[in-house]
Amino acid sequence: MTRIALRSLRKEYNGQVAVPNLDLDISNGEFFTLLGPSGCGKTTLLRMIAGFNSIEAGTISFDDIVINDRSPAARNIGMVFQSYALFPQMTAAKNVAFGLQTRNVDKAETTRRVTAALESVHMAHLKDRLPGEMSGGQQQRVALARALVIRPAMLLMDEPLSNLDAKLRVEMRDTIREAQREAGITTVYVTHDQEEAMAVSDRIAVMNLGVVQQVGSPAQIYRNPANRFVAEFIGKTNLIERELHHRNGATMLDLGDGVSVDVTSTIPSTITGRVQVSVRPEAVSAASEGLSAEVVAETFLGSHSQIRAQLSTGETVEFLEFSRRAALWERGEKVSLQLKTDMLTYFDAESGVSIMHGAQR
Structure with a gap:
């Protein structure tokens, strides 16, 4: 588990400010959601934490250690994308095993951890199936297992359910929350779906135009919005x-x-x-x-x-x-x-x- 501290973060694209000056603290083992409309800066911020985006000012710390100059590979993160990003020629088990193989984990340990990861997302019975033979929800479960199996310091998830239909989204958000609690892993989750954020989060940061409008539990934000934007964005x-x-x-x-x-x-x-x-x-x-x-x-x-x-x-x-x-x-x-x-x-x-x-x- 990892504590994340963001201090005075600033991000610009071609002279345009995407994130002007942002401070956030995310606790060990917390399921923390970045919520806001399209273009509010939530995915930009997630990519800054992952190391995929540069930053113009400020610091990102994991457990009080500044990691600004670390590559994404050196940050020990698990990433789940909107697009699943599975290897089409590999079975579910081989997709999950890939990250362990690149880390030179021995065969017996790899088999044990892959089995456990697939079981945690209820996909062990489909371990030999190719991505093209799976539904969108099944592919997303495999992507989640692949992120968890490497035992990352934190899990970063970017709109992981947006390609699924309404019923599958509800099913998958329960699976994600259950797997996160079982692993006890610090998770930063990006979504524009208010109901989804309320259902899975310990705390939510509501963002607009690169600025955090309010941070709190789902109940705090819904019942005591800090401003009109939050009141209108969270629920009706x-x-x-x-x-x-x-x-x-x-x-x-x-x-x-x-x-x-x-x-x-x-x-x-x-x-x-x-x-x-x-x-x-x-x-x-x-x-x-x-x-x-x-x-x-x-x-x-x-x-x-x-x-x-x-x-x-x-x-x-x-x-x-x-x-x-x-x-x-x-x-x-x-x-x-x-x-x-x-x-x-x-x-x-x-x-x-x-x-x-x-x-x-």
């Missing part, structure tokens, strides 16, 4: 804008239609003016009274429906309906919406930064 949210009022020592937020929220314990009294409120769909429900709205559309998803409704202010909010009424909502139907106030988060209307007590700055 409704953003509405409202005015803060200070009355008799209390801080109140008027939501409209006679509904107000006491946010004295949530927002510092020094905050004034307009704020943006992040309302997750699960924090909204139909009720006998509340905010007046009109149904705009319904998307039926089997176990539940996603309902979009327009408030009297013209703002649109989405909520979830799990009752038997799912798939029976009609466009133009009047509805009253109730908000679960303990699930709301608040941002400065201009900067988009969280204004809640204890928020990351």
